[in-house]
Amino acid sequence: xxxxxxxxxxxxxxxxxxxxxxxxxxxxxxxxFPWYKQELGKGPQLIIDxxxxxGEKKDQRIAVTLNKTAKHFSLHITETQPEDSAxxxxxxxxxxxxxxxxxxxxxxxxxx
Amino acid sequence: xxxxxxxxxFRILKIGQSMTLQCTQDMNHNxxxxxxxxxxxGLKLIYYSVGAGITDKGEVPNGYNVSRxxxxxxxLRLELAAPSQTSVYFCASSLExxxxxxxxxxxxxL
Numbered sequence: 001x002x003x004x005x006x007x008x009x010x011x012x013x014x015x016x017x018x019x020x021x022x023x024x025x026x027x028x029x030x031x032x033f034p035w036y037k038q039e040l041g042k043g044p045q046l047i048i049d050x051x052x053x054x055g056e057k058k059d060q061r062i063a064v065t066l067n068k069t070a071k072h073f074s075l076h077i078t079e080t081q082p083e084d085s086a087x088x089x090x091x092x093x094x095x096x097x098x099x100x101x102x103x104x105x106x107x108x109x110x111x112x
Numbered sequence: 113x114x115x116x117x118x119x120x121x122f123r124i125l126k127i128g129q130s131m132t133l134q135c136t137q138d139m140n141h142n143x144x145x146x147x148x149x150x151x152x153x154g155l156k157l158i159y160y161s162v163g164a165g166i167t168d169k170g171e172v173p174n175g176y177n178v179s180r181x182x183x184x185x186x187x188l189r190l191e192l193a194a195p196s197q198t199s200v201y202f203c204a205s206s207l208e209x210x211x212x213x214x215x216x217x218x219x220x221x222l
Contacts, residue, residue, distance in 0.1 A: 049209070104154040
């Protein structure tokens with residue numbers, strides 16, 4: 001099955017700086033790569049996703065890049081704000097039953 | 113439109129007891145999923161369903177059972193609770209790839 005590794009496990013950044021989280025996956029058949037944000041005591045919420053026919057996608061301060069050859073994808077958050085503090089999960093999956101395999105998560109802390 | 117709802121929010125069980133975690137979605141999604149989340153371990157898929165009457169095992173199904181009699185509901189059953197089942201349980205649903213999660217049920221087995 002699919003195996004997703006996520007780094008780093010914790011990330012502390014100064015407000016206004018950028019944060020980068022990286023993930024690798026093992027199954028070359030995976031073609032859908034979402035990122036979820038989880039705030040304390042809540043369920044994961046989708047913040048951005050990318051499909052295999054696209055190399056980069058942006059949505060305001062967040063962007064995701066995908067390198068299918070190297071089987072890795074990354075989340076970039078620019079101009080970080082205190083409300084960006086949360087746990088972020090990457091995931092990988094494919095068509096059909098739409099199952100996802102998740103990374104272990106990155107705890108991001110934005111220091112004021 | 114409430115999305116995905118889960119009950120209860122928190123439960124304490126004694127070893128050997130049974131319980132059902134409820135999950136309901138009002139988005140008419142065919143696909144539904146149950147995950148457990150342990151500290152530092154991400155989300156692990158327990159069971160999933162591609163439509164009413166169809167269920168299949170995920171990565172960690174042992175000790176759990178599911179049923180899917182309607183499109184809206186996907187209950188998760190624990191028959192003989194064990195301390196290893198202490199976790200936070202999330203239900204999700206999707207129309208296609210994008211999964212939408214409920215708020216979770218925190219379960220403590222003592």
